[in-house]
Amino acid sequence: MAVLSHPDRAELRIADVLEAFAHPIRLRIVHRLAHGAERSCGELLPEVSKSTASHHWRVLRESGVLHQRREGRRLLMHLRREDLEARFPGLLDVVLAAAGDDPEVAAADEVAAVEESPV
Numbered sequence: 001m002a003v004l005s006h007p008d009r010a011e012l013r014i015a016d017v018l019e020a021f022a023h024p025i026r027l028r029i030v031h032r033l034a035h036g037a038e039r040s041c042g043e044l045l046p047e048v049s050k051s052t053a054s055h056h057w058r059v060l061r062e063s064g065v066l067h068q069r070r071e072g073r074r075l076l077m078h079l080r081r082e083d084l085e086a087r088f089p090g091l092l093d094v095v096l097a098a099a100g101d102d103p104e105v106a107a108a109d110e111v112a113a114v115e116e117s118p119v
Helices: 014-021 024-033 050-063 081-087 091-101 103-116
Strands: 066-071 074-079
Touching: 014 024, 014 050, 024 050, 024 066, 024 074, 024 091, 024 103, 050 066, 050 074, 081 091
Parallel strands: none
Antiparallel strands: 066 074
16 A cells, blocks of 8 residues: 655645645535544545545645545544644634535535434
């Protein structure tokens, strides 16, 4: 298996982080990760194809927004909240507040919640 590369805290660049936040799917991922602990890829984006999701995971990981680790066959991830706050104080909070007010993010979260709920 390929090694997952993550930039060190000092290597985080504002342009890369802002670009990662700029796509609605990636913003949705960040919003969902902000409200809990580590989660697997499949449970975060059940409504998106695996190839599309993989692209977005890579952008978020390589920009330094999230950290991924392998656990068996699963890929688990969490926000690099401390690193982002240390490099760009307040940025993540502003982005998360804006994402919470975004109708597209909210609508996608409602769809995901319905798909995740047991019948």
